Amino acid sequence: MDTKEFRRELHRHPELSFEEHRTAQFIAGELDALGIEHRPIATTGVLARIEGRRGNHQRCVVLRADIDALPVSEMTGVEFASQNEGVMHACGHDCHAAVLFGVLRRLQANPDFEGTLFGLFQPGEELNPGGARRVLAENPFEGYKVAAVIGEHVDSDLEVGEIGFCPGKFMASADELHFKVRGVGGHAAMRERIKDPVVAISDLILRLNTFNSDVCVVSIGNVVAEGATNVIPEVALCDGTMRTFDEKLRQRVKDMIAGVVEEIEYKYDVEIDMNLGDGYPCVENDKQLTYEAMLLAGSNGFKVVDLDRRPTAEDFGFYTHIYPSLFYRLGVGKESGRAHTALFLPDERALEVGEEFMTMLALNILNR
Numbered sequence: 001m002d003t004k005e006f007r008r009e010l011h012r013h014p015e016l017s018f019e020e021h022r023t024a025q026f027i028a029g030e031l032d033a034l035g036i037e038h039r040p041i042a043t044t045g046v047l048a049r050i051e052g053r054r055g056n057h058q059r060c061v062v063l064r065a066d067i068d069a070l071p072v073s074e075m076t077g078v079e080f081a082s083q084n085e086g087v088m089h090a091c092g093h094d095c096h097a098a099v100l101f102g103v104l105r106r107l108q109a110n111p112d113f114e115g116t117l118f119g120l121f122q123p124g125e126e127l128n129p130g131g132a133r134r135v136l137a138e139n140p141f142e143g144y145k146v147a148a149v150i151g152e153h154v155d156s157d158l159e160v161g162e163i164g165f166c167p168g169k170f171m172a173s174a175d176e177l178h179f180k181v182r183g184v185g186g187h188a189a190m191r192e193r194i195k196d197p198v199v200a201i202s203d204l205i206l207r208l209n210t211f212n213s214d215v216c217v218v219s220i221g222n223v224v225a226e227g228a229t230n231v232i233p234e235v236a237l238c239d240g241t242m243r244t245f246d247e248k249l250r251q252r253v254k255d256m257i258a259g260v261v262e263e264i265e266y267k268y269d270v271e272i273d274m275n276l277g278d279g280y281p282c283v284e285n286d287k288q289l290t291y292e293a294m295l296l297a298g299s300n301g302f303k304v305v306d307l308d309r310r311p312t313a314e315d316f317g318f319y320t321h322i323y324p325s326l327f328y329r330l331g332v333g334k335e336s337g338r339a340h341t342a343l344f345l346p347d348e349r350a351l352e353v354g355e356e357f358m359t360m361l362a363l364n365i366l367n368r
């Protein structure tokens with residue numbers, strides 16, 4: 001099966017995070033057909049392995065593609081549109097998996113490299129706690145020296161043929177925030193008898209808002225206080241997200257939020273349950289690996305684009321804090337539309353670009 005067909009087959013049968021059973025079965029079957037060794041990983045993932053013919057199999061490169069889809073109803077109207085109503089490959093993970101499959105096919109046909117190549121089809125990128133965390137919990141690369149973990153994401157802000165890089169800090173950490181303020185409710189006119197959770201949570205939200213800056217985001221997107229015009233409720237809730245570009249800052253902001261919560265409890269005589277989540281860490285690209293990849297891309301006819309860091313998150317971040325890692329963006333062109341929408345349709349010409357570059361990059365690192 002060629003790369004495009006592989007992608008379309010995945011696109012027809014998208015599955016939600018950690019439910020990628022059919023997807024994993026399909027990938028495993030296609031790897032079998034090529035005689036590529038593989039095993040299940042993180043329940044619904046697949047870990048493929050190819051040993052180079054030049055020996056030294058202890059050193060390895062890991063190529064990672066995510067394989068999960070989103071709860072979106074596809075409206076592209078293409079022949080290979082989703083047959084799983086309400087679920088769609090709206091983030092391009094079908095493309096990531098197809099590119100990885102294409103790279104594995106090429107290198108299986110001609111394993112002219114030193115070391116071991118792992119192809120990691122990772123489940124559950126879109127859903128906390130993230131498939132990467134589960135993959136790493138299995139310690140699948142124990143006994144190997146991991147030279148690099150490489151991942152990519154399609155990007156409609158870049159044209160087909162363009163590849164975007166950002167050395168160092170690239171994507172944000174993401175933690176979910178949950179607060180539950182418990183006071184004493186009652187008649188809204190009898191203020192002396194209540195401990196008002198609505199006012200307390202309002203103050204809390206305003207205080208949290210002061211954390212917003214160039215390096216940190218604290219946004220509250222859900223507030224619930226189900227009283228009435230004349231009823232103050234017992235409880236008020238709010239939920240939000242926190243993003244940073246630095247793991248130390250991430251911890252520091254969490255500590256500061258805990259401090260604010262304590263102050264609010266004292267000031268309004270209320271109790272606050274808080275859960276500051278344990279989400280995805282920052283994606284921090286290895287600088288040397290990134291510069292080498294940029295050089296390689298540039299000198300082989302790919303158009304290299306310098307990217308700014310992004311406030312979005314990726315569970316690829318987990319790998320970047322353990323192994324030298326690189327996450328880059330593969331251009332699919334503006335016509336592809338926006339990811340996470342019902343009309344997102346990446347330009348398939350990008351598959352060839354992605355496959356060629358990732359193959360070249362893997363060989364470059366393995367044969368270094």
Ligand SMILES: [Zn+2]
Nearest residue numbers: 091126339340
């Ligand atoms: Zn996504």
Ligand SMILES: [Zn+2]
Nearest residue numbers: 091092093153
């Ligand atoms: Zn994605």
